[in-house]
Amino acid sequence: MSWSEEATGRLNEAGFRAGAARRQVIELLEGERCAVTALEIDRRLPAVGRASVYRTLEQLEQLGLINRVDVGGEVAAFERNDPGGHHHHMVCVRCGRLVPFEDPGLEREIHRVGEGADFEVVSHDVLLRGVCPRCGEAG
Amino acid sequence: MSWSEEATGRLNEAGFRAGAARRQVIELLEGERCAVTALEIDRRLPAVGRASVYRTLEQLEQLGLINRVDVGGEVAAFERNDPGGHHHHMVCVRCGRLVPFEDPGLEREIHRVGEGADFEVVSHDVLLRGVCPRCGEAG
DNA sequence: CGTAGTAACGAGAATGGTTCTCATTTTCAT
DNA sequence: ATGAAAATGAGAACCATTCTCGTTACTACG
Numbered sequence: 001m002s003w004s005e006e007a008t009g010r011l012n013e014a015g016f017r018a019g020a021a022r023r024q025v026i027e028l029l030e031g032e033r034c035a036v037t038a039l040e041i042d043r044r045l046p047a048v049g050r051a052s053v054y055r056t057l058e059q060l061e062q063l064g065l066i067n068r069v070d071v072g073g074e075v076a077a078f079e080r081n082d083p084g085g086h087h088h089h090m091v092c093v094r095c096g097r098l099v100p101f102e103d104p105g106l107e108r109e110i111h112r113v114g115e116g117a118d119f120e121v122v123s124h125d126v127l128l129r130g131v132c133p134r135c136g137e138a139g
Numbered sequence: 140m141s142w143s144e145e146a147t148g149r150l151n152e153a154g155f156r157a158g159a160a161r162r163q164v165i166e167l168l169e170g171e172r173c174a175v176t177a178l179e180i181d182r183r184l185p186a187v188g189r190a191s192v193y194r195t196l197e198q199l200e201q202l203g204l205i206n207r208v209d210v211g212g213e214v215a216a217f218e219r220n221d222p223g224g225h226h227h228h229m230v231c232v233r234c235g236r237l238v239p240f241e242d243p244g245l246e247r248e249i250h251r252v253g254e255g256a257d258f259e260v261v262s263h264d265v266l267l268r269g270v271c272p273r274c275g276e277a278g
Numbered sequence: 279c280g281t282a283g284t285a286a287c288g289a290g291a292a293t294g295g296t297t298c299t300c301a302t303t304t305t306c307a308t
Numbered sequence: 309a310t311g312a313a314a315a316t317g318a319g320a321a322c323c324a325t326t327c328t329c330g331t332t333a334c335t336a337c338g
Contacts, residue, residue, distance in 0.1 A: 049317035070209040119269035130258035188288035
């Protein structure tokens with residue numbers, strides 16, 4: 001079952017009705033492997049109102065179907081929560097490019113830290129900041 | 140040498156003049172062990188203009204004297220960069236409380252990931268989200 | 279010690295992402 | 309089909325942040 005089918009099903013179970021705006025936002029997210037900002041979604045879906053974009057993102061986030069990604073504090077970005085594709089991000093401090101990576105060893109270590117903490121940890125984020133190969137060459 | 144003395148010295152070297160607004164912001168940060176938002180600083184320093192708060196934070200960040208901390212995408216928070224006290228954060232998803240922690244094993248693992256990456260990594264952040272002990276009791 | 283040049287400052291306007299309001303449209307159980 | 313209630317979109321409101329600009333204050337120099 002694809003992520004968009006999973007998402008539609010979970011929304012139905014949660015008591016939401018069908019609607020064109022939400023369907024389009026979900027389809028767009030389905031086609032993105034990494035994070036997209038709310039405004040980019042809005043720009044790419046001229047037929048969908050801003051309010052609906054934000055509403056849909058909020059609903060999807062609450063159901064755990066997408067994750068919010070903070071890379072610089074300015075704008076929030078979102079990506080679908082694919083259980084098999086858990087990853088983190090490197091962001092280029094020069095050009096802002098966002099590159100996903102995964103690392104099982106790092107995951108194990110984070111899990112260990114969570115076990116030993118007072119908090120009941122439910123999720124985590126790792127962000128590496130640096131210079132991407134393209135900008136590194138450029139000097 | 141205290142952090143505020145270090146900061147003042149570095150600002151002098153960088154060619155900045157002395158000024159009352161910047162001094163007050165630095166003194167406030169000196170007294171905070173963890174992250175504070177720009178608006179909280181503004182509220183706590185009525186004699187200092189908003190513009191000066193943001194200007195000072197920008198200058199301190201560029202000199203590497205403070206770090207920006209993103210915990211939820213809404214507002215940016217800042218804390219002094221204490222070389223001996225590198226740490227990360229756990230944020231409570233219910234009450235928003237921010238708690239610092241450090242873990243050498245995790246640092247090693249992040250360093251290893253950075254070595255193997257295409258990026259030339261210059262800094263990193265880790266954020267654990269969960270329920271703090273206080274909120275966990277409350278149900 | 280005065281002075282001039284210039285950086286630092288504060289008030290308030292502008293900006294831009296996000297959230298809210300509300301009238302209209304669409305869904306869906308009946 | 310029909311009607312109650314959810315979903316939607318346009319635009320206003322909101323709020324953190326940045327910008328503008330006239331004023332203040334620091335400091336190098338005389």
